[in-house]
Amino acid sequence: MNASAAPSATPPVLVYDGACPVCSQYVRYVRIRESAGALLLVNARDGGPWVERVVQEGLDLDEGMVLFYGGRAYHGVDCVHMLALLSTNLGAFNRLNALAFSRPGLARVSYPVMRAGRNLLLRLLGRPKLHLG
Secondary structure (H helix, E strand, O other), X not given: OOHHHOOOOOOOEEEEOOOOHHHHHHHHHOOEOHHHOOOEEEEHHHOOHHHHHHHHOOOOOOOOOEEEEOOEEEEOHHHHXXXXXXXXXXXXXXXXXXXXXXXXXXXXXXXHHHHHHHHHHHHHHOOOOOOOO
């Protein structure tokens, strides 16, 4: 699939690992402002054009989620940072998400800890990594 055939980045699209309980809960609770558009959630384990686009762009979903927004792909720490900037302040989860990830420096410190926890949890649950691409 070439870039011109890839799906448009509008509305915002979040590609995540649906076998990861942490990832699944994160996408369940994250809320973005209406002005950003309705967030489309894509479970990478289901495949499809958005997952193909992630692979085509050389992004590793085992290293982090991918947000397609505004014509760009945000991966890993950049993804959660952008989601924090786009999120509403409604609910404790979204306020905590904004606190942890809206500042780039803090996001760069906290994200690797979160990713390591995801990898450990997958291992403990006996769930394989995605290994796409």
